[in-house]
Amino acid sequence: MRIGTQESTAGGLARAFERAQAVGAESLQIFTKSGRQWAARPLVADETRDFRAAAQRTGLLVLAHASYLLNLAAAGAELWEKSALSFVVELERCAALGIPWLVVHPGSNPDVAQGLDLAARSVRRALDATAGSPAGVLFETTAGQGSSLGHSFEELAELLEKTAEPARSGVCLDSCHLFAAGYDLSSEEGYDRTMRELDQRIGSKAVRALHLNDAKKGLSSRVDRHARIGEGTLGLAAFERLVCDQRFEGLPAVLETPPGQRQEELAVLKALRDPANRARARCSASKPLARPRPAAVAKPTKSPHSNLIAPNAARG
DSSP: OEEEEEOOOTTOTTHHHHHHHHTTOSEEEEOSSOTTOSOOOOOOHHHHHHHHHHHHHHOOEEEEEOOTTOOTTOSSHHHHHHHHHHHHHHHHHHHHHTOOEEEEOOOBOSSHHHHHHHHHHHHHHHHHHTTTOOOEEEEEOOOOOTTBSOOSHHHHHHHHHHHOOGGGEEEEEEHHHHHHTTOOOSSHHHHHHHHHHHHHHTOGGGEEEEEEOEESSOTTOOOOOEEOTTSSSSOHHHHHHHHHOGGGTTOEEEEOSOTTOHHHHHHHHHHHHSGGGHHHHHHHHTSOOOOOOOTTTOOOOOOOOTTSOOTTOOOO
16 A cells, blocks of 8 residues: 655645655655636646656655546536536546546435435546546545435446446545544454445445545434544544555555645555554654644744556556
8 A cells, every 4th residue: 555645736836746755755746726616727838848857856646636526416407517527627637747646525415316326427527538548437435415426336336347447447445534434444343344335335446545534423423523643533544544454555645634744644545555564653643733833823833657557557
């Protein structure tokens, strides 16, 4: 597993690689445009060249996350059309930048059957618009909050079946969302049961990336609230199982926890992955991570892509 972080692109898309390297990340996730705006500034040649060069130079695996405004399953025709068109643009941006996977929430619709059909149609439209590109789409597991879709393996399996392009579609597992949706990763028995169901319903080979987030709420809460690793309700054993699971070997797995202590969180997860350091990791995470000092009193400190995972490539 290649453990990394969600990174800012402030100052230029390529700057995200510098930030990821600074905290010791092995992978990263970005927004190729603002995650909270519909408009997308066109990419320019220098920008795509610099991004690809940074990816090549650092060797970091990179994912993109789609805008939070999108609702690919919207019942309303106007919002659905706007979301579907915007999603095409986002996948085109990934293709231009050499990003292999665009992660997206399937969307919300109180009519599950209609919503799944609409979400799959949206993704199919984007894949058709970018035919010939290796860039693909990952449906992210959701917490099941409200009428959001994608909180069960059955729904994700149906989305993949309707999308009907296995080489360019897959799943991104989010640990917080799985737990909130009722998949118990916190106990050995629950983890094994969850992974058996994953294998039966979807197949672990459809999992192309993970989000590693602790959960603020308990099992089956249906509440999407991330907590820092070791400070939530999942328990450190859940993350030890995930980072050591051979099903996910070589895959990018990114933290989406609140910024400020991701370097410490990365260190804990890497230690859990290393048998020689697991005891130290458990001890480090048994107490809350140190909070950063307020800026007013803190002392200042000084502080591409030949190896991207192509959608149909074997795992490393």
